[in-house]
Each structure stands twice: as structure tokens, then as C-alpha cells.
Amino acid sequence: MPAADPVNQEATRTLKSALRAAVHRRERPPVELRWFLALPKRIQRSGRLLDAAVAESLVLLQYIRADWDRAQLAEQxxxxxxxxxxxxxxxxxCLRAPDPKAWNGLGRRKKPLPHL
Incomplete structure (x- = not known):
């Protein structure tokens, strides 16, 4: 079973921590980490099975990375x-009015008009 190999497991652990660090530094999209964590534990702990999973979803991951890169570029x-x-x-x-009393005649009258 591929997941039983300790060297293989150590490689996947370093990959997982490197992916977490890259997401934290904003070098990789967070979707990649969510994709990795959504994989079954058997695949997460096996380097060969993980390589196969990445190969199957490579087009999707490339599309996500390109879209994320465009969004990051726009944000920068x-x-x-x-x-x-x-x-x-x-x-x-430029916000100062040339004549501060220019607007006094507009709006509601403050004083009643005198009767004629």
C-alpha cells in the first residue's frame, strides 16, 4: 500500500506544509489548499496517489492558478x-467658494416678507 511508506508520507507532509505556507504568503490560491484538504486521507498521505490526483486535475489547477494570478495582478x-x-x-x-454668501438666497426663507 503506497500510504504505508514512511518516506512517501514525509514527502506529502512537507508538501502540505509548503502549500500552507505558500497560501499564507499569498503565492498560491487558497483553493489549492482546500482542494488538497478535500482529498481522501489515503491520497493525502501517499505521494504516488497524490501525483496521480494532481495529474488528473492539472488542467483545473492551472486554470485556477491563472485566474488567481489575474486577480492578484488587478489587486496590486x-x-x-x-x-x-x-x-x-x-x-x-478649490473647495472654497469665491463668495461665501452666494448661496444665502437659495432654499427656504428665514424671515417672513413684510406686508404691503
Whole structure:
């Protein structure tokens, strides 16, 4: 049985911890770790069975990685744009009205009109 080989089990344990670390560092999508943890324990603990499972779902994993890479790139671009916008000096003078009493005539009347 492939899962009984201690060297094989140690290799899969290091793979699992490396995958957890890569997800924590945001180098790999979290879906890969969820996929790995959803595999049956027999497959998780056997390097040969794990290689077979990866080979069968390689296209799906590549698609997920590509989609995740695109999302990460978009997030990095958004963060860079935000950082550039925060670095620009703000011109608050444009918010100041040229005549502060210009809006006093609009809205509800505050005083009643005198009677004629």
C-alpha cells in the first residue's frame, strides 16, 4: 500500500506544509489548499496517489492558478493606484467658494416678507 511508506508520507507532509505556507504568503490560491484538504486521507498521505490526483486535475489547477494570478495582478494595480493617489498633494483651495454668501438666497426663507 503506497500510504504505508514512511518516506512517501514525509514527502506529502512537507508538501502540505509548503502549500500552507505558500497560501499564507499569498503565492498560491487558497483553493489549492482546500482542494488538497478535500482529498481522501489515503491520497493525502501517499505521494504516488497524490501525483496521480494532481495529474488528473492539472488542467483545473492551472486554470485556477491563472485566474488567481489575474486577480492578484488587478489587486496590486489597484493598490498601486491608491498609493499614487495618496502621495499626491491635495488642493483644498478649490473647495472654497469665491463668495461665501452666494448661496444665502437659495432654499427656504428665514424671515417672513413684510406686508404691503
Amino acid at each position: 494595480e489597484r493598490e498601486q493606484r491608491l498609493a499614487r493617489a495618496k502621495a499626491l498633494p491635495r488642493d483644498l483651495e
